[in-house]
Amino acid sequence: MPDRCRREASGGRRTLGRIEERSTGWRWPAVAGAGLVALLGVFLAVSWTVTPSTADLLARVRAIDRAHDAPTLAPGQVPRILAEALVATEDQNFYHDNGVDVGALARAALYDLVHGCACQGGSTLTQQLAEDVYLNGTDRTPWRRWEDIVLALKISAHLSRAQILAAYASEVYLGNGTYGAAAASQVYFHRPLSDITLAQAAMLAGLPQAPSLYDPLVHPVLARARRAEVLALMVSQGYIGAEQAEVASRAPVAG
DSSP: OOHHHHHHHHHHHHHHHHHHHHHHHHHHHHHHHHHHHHHHHHHHHHHHHHSOOOTTHHHHHHHHHHHTTOOOOOGGGSOHHHHHHHHHHHOTTTTTSSSOOHHHHHHHHHHHHHHTSOOOOOOOHHHHHHHHHHSOSOOOOHHHHHHHHHHHHHHHHHSOHHHHHHHHHHHOBOSTTOBSHHHHHHHHHSSOGGGOOHHHHHHHHHSTTOTTTTOTTTOHHHHHHHHHHHHHHHHHTTSSOHHHHHHHHTSOSOO
16 A cells, blocks of 8 residues: 555544544543433432321421411411512522422532531421421431432422411421411510511511521510511512511511
């Protein structure tokens, strides 16, 4: 074979080899990604089987309320202004997620990784409900975090948003020995939940983060600051106007 032909043939083989190497290199991330997705799917399926059924969630909420002499709220008994305050404060994507906010979880995981702690949970309202009812509150081990994700997905599969919000508002601990928004309204404001004002709804919505710290009867200055945060969130998300927030911020925090 002439030298020119040999060079061309050799060059062709080298070019083909480089193309094959690049092609093989590009396939590995896709294969690895598909394998990871499949593994996660299997893990989710197994977790779905071994975690508790959530079909009895509403019965469990009623049992919690009976134990603490608190009324259980039906969906229509949660005032709109309280629902908006809770969503604005605790779970801005509540009406759009399936019980889990992937973006919030990713941000929380990154924060925890950077700071070397289990500081943030990225929990939705539905996850908080699952933690309270099935997991006894605040255990933040990796398995417990995964378990409350699976339970939240289960809850969202058979309850409406209104039912989930009512269940959460019925059982959440709000300080001063009170469970549920209806009982807390009586303790802090001496009025039924149906009659609360914007300022009072914002106060209640701010309590789940740290009920003892923001107790308006014990720490009124901190409670006022927390209420202002809730009002600001409601303004930023379009639930209320700035003037409404300003008026509400001047109201007493309790009484």
